């Protein structure tokens with residue numbers, strides 16, 4: 234079995250550009266390099282046409298009816314900030330309350346923290362052990378001051394898919410805008426802004442086999458017409474919502490990636506799901522004390538977040554250094570706190586320290602999965618043999634009753 | 641995270657992994673850290689009649705730097721008297737393994753583990769003497 238290493242299984246962090254996407258993009262660096270705002274000459278018009286085509290591809294991938302609603306940005310971080318701060322600033326007369334969820338991406342959470350410093354009030358909803366938002370809690374949190382609800386589509390750590398359609402319906406009934414960060418969702422799970430009653434939707438090319446540095450915010454134009462205050466000011470591009478010369482080549486790539494994502498979603502998601510099942514079955518056949526983090530069924534196909542009890546995550550990553558994955562362990566990050574997402578699910582800190590996130594994507598193969606199962610099994614076994622916790626558990630000690638000397 | 645060659649070496653070929661019988665009066669056992677902090681170290685020493693540490697073992701739940709720190713600690717205490725072993729400082733471990741600032745606590749834990757093992761041994765000896 235000859236697999237080529239290193240193996241990339243970190244597709245939540247970013248994805249490899251699809252060669253078809255790169256091919257579509259390249260002419261826009263050298264031949265068609267015009268500024269899309271230069272309407273007076275052919276270079277500009279070719280660039281503008283290419284951008285318009287990309288807008289249509291992007292709109293189709295999310296079920297939008299018109300491509301006039303796509304605002305091109307530098308990525309999901311910017312789109313998140315534009316949606317949240319832009320709506321809060323535009324509608325501050327109407328109310329000063331926003332609702333989001335404590336497992337959102339940092340870009341969403343920190344945009345809310347910034348608004349809190351300006352005097353807005355924010356409710357950070359908890360999630361259940363499955364990682365999902367409780368609709369009754371969401372409904373109860375809404376007041377007549379609530380102007381925006383922000384809930385992501387697919388969580389970047391545990392892959393759970395929130396009940397978007399129900400959340401959207403609730404927001405619509407209550408007359409509250411609904412923003413969804415779908416960075417991890419496009420091409421992985423079906424997204425339809427109309428059926429799901431979404432008002433604002435953020436996404437980014439590099440999570441869907443496109444290049445880094447380009448993203449979009451879809452902004453509903455009809456029923457209701459959503460208005461935003463821009464983050465920065467300048468030449469008035471993107472209907473005044475996002476000034477700055479358009480990154481034509483990246484946008485062309487983003488459009489091509491969106492078209493592929495929409496077209497290949499059915500086939501790709503079932504293929505990726507089969508790979509994930511293979512990985513999960515293999516790991517559980519070989520190892521005991523393997524815990525799944527987050528709900529099993531409401532989960533994007535490529536995500537598997539598991540805790541290998543009694544083996545610290547960073548030491549495991551070090552052992553499987555020919556496989557690219559990430560860990561929720563604090564030791565892999567600059568902080569001493571393990572993943573806030575796992576904490577929010579109520580996962581014990583000790584299990585959070587042992588978590589690994591596998592992100593399976595378009596380019597992974599069965600051979601790579603089999604290799605990964607074998608390597609993880611080997612390293613977890615070796616590290617458990619040198620884990621004092623594993624030793625205690627084998628001796629029948631209940632770790633919860635031990636008087637630990639923390640530091 | 642870029643690991644130093646020495647950390648990698650201890651991680652890949654840890655010295656003295658294992659356990660000594662903890663009820664043996666000549667064995668001192670130190671367990672420090674806590675699972676919810678992401679690191680637990682167990683370090684054991686066996687002390688000969690001449691007061692010299694003749695054997696050491698460790699098991700560690702923690703990052704690669706923690707594993708390397710405890711592996712190194714077992715190497716260093718071997719052949720030392722109790723007094724000499726007590727002089728090993730975490731800064732010596734940081735220097736030897738070239739640990740970056742965020743990994744200093746892993747070396748602190750190793751120093752604590754040595755002290756805990758020494759204290760356990762002394763307490764046992766005092767108990768049998770008394």
Ligand SMILES: Cc1ncc(COP(=O)(O)O)c(C=O)c1O
Pocket residue numbers: 245246307308309310311313338340385387388389414415416417437438446448
């Ligand atoms: C859910 C989510 N939102 C936002 C982002 C940020 O995206 P970008 O890197 O395009 O700014 C990411 C990627 O890390 C993400 O996973």
Ligand code: FES
Pocket residue numbers: 563564677678679701702703704705706742743745746
């Ligand atoms: S054990 Fe956590 S950083 Fe070393």
